Ligand SMILES: Nc1ncnc2c1ncn2[C@@H]1O[C@H](COP(=O)(O)OP(=O)(O)O)[C@@H](O)[C@H]1O
């Protein structure tokens with residue numbers, strides 16, 4: 091069943107239209123991540139769903155109900171922001187129960203819900219403290235707890251981990267995933283962090299300039315990006331791009347040629363015909379290039395190690411190849427001196443080809 095449905099949404103701030111003709115269906119129990127760089131319209135979209143912004147045109151449905159003109163509190167949603175927005179003068183317990191008291195729930199029910207949220211989020215020992223006596227991670231847990239006690243159908247998160255340091259962020263990320271696995275609520279989660287998106291999402295909607303560029307599961311987004319923007323946004327370091335064109339090789343097979351170097355396209359599944367002369371961009375992820383060995387029938391290309399960045403588990407090489415700089419990921423145990431000549435082979439079954447003009451996947 092569809093849990094949240096956004097239909098032909100338009101949102102303008104005065105003369106400036108941020109979202110236009112935006113459509114998005116989120117399934118019940120789905121963890122959907124809105125991913126994109128700062129200013130692309132993620133929070134605006136989330137705030138439209140929450141009812142914190144009056145939309146200019148279109149409709150919003152939650153659990154089949156048209157909530158376009160409903161107040162935020164009547165939409166069955168709970169929201170968690172980057173800034174925890176806790177009441178500083180209240181204890182954790184009061185922060186959790188305040189909204190329920192205002193809604194005039196019986197005290198027994200309030201106590202039950204607060205106890206359950208405290209247990210799920212492991213903040214029981216903190217209930218008597220004030221926010222100023224908590225760490226950032228603990229405050230964010232309380233903020234999540236405040237959405238949890240409301241017993242809502244849909245959780246909306248707006249960059250909830252952005253204020254935390256790297257270690258806490260990865261810990262709380264796992265807890266949010268565990269929370270979703272046990273509650274099975276619909277969750278819409280805004281982030282600019284591709285790792286959060288890849289690790290948490292059932293599906294990622296990747297946005298640019300207010301437009302959803304691709305909506306798919308993380309594996310599809312990573313391995314079959316729809317355009318060069320998506321391809322370049324996801325993955326660190328970024329996918330290598332080589333500009334060139336389609337040609338016919340000596341054996342009559344279709345090849346890709348860049349800077350005088352020929353690449354076999356064996357194993358690439360194109361959605362479009364690869365006509366000789368077509369200007370294209372080849373995209374290869376750093377881990378899909380093998381160094382000093384032949385992968386999946388690809389041929390060997392000479393390259394020179396420029397920089398080596400050992401990262402423990404793996405070793406990132408920056409190579410000079412056919413006039414380009416190319417990033418290649420190898421095993422951490424393999425070390426290379428700058429200036430070393432190596433031979434590369436490319437796994438074309440995992441590569442991407444884009445039209446040079448439209449930047450769309452071929
Ligand atoms: N209240 C506002 N008035 C005018 N422009 C706004 C307002 N809020 C956001 N914007 C603009 O809308 C665009 C999208 O903003 P936002 O949704 O906050 O981006 P994100 O959350 O992806 O970083 C930005 O260009 C921003 O400047």
Ligand SMILES: [Mg+2]
Pocket residue numbers: 132133134
């Ligand atoms: Mg934002």
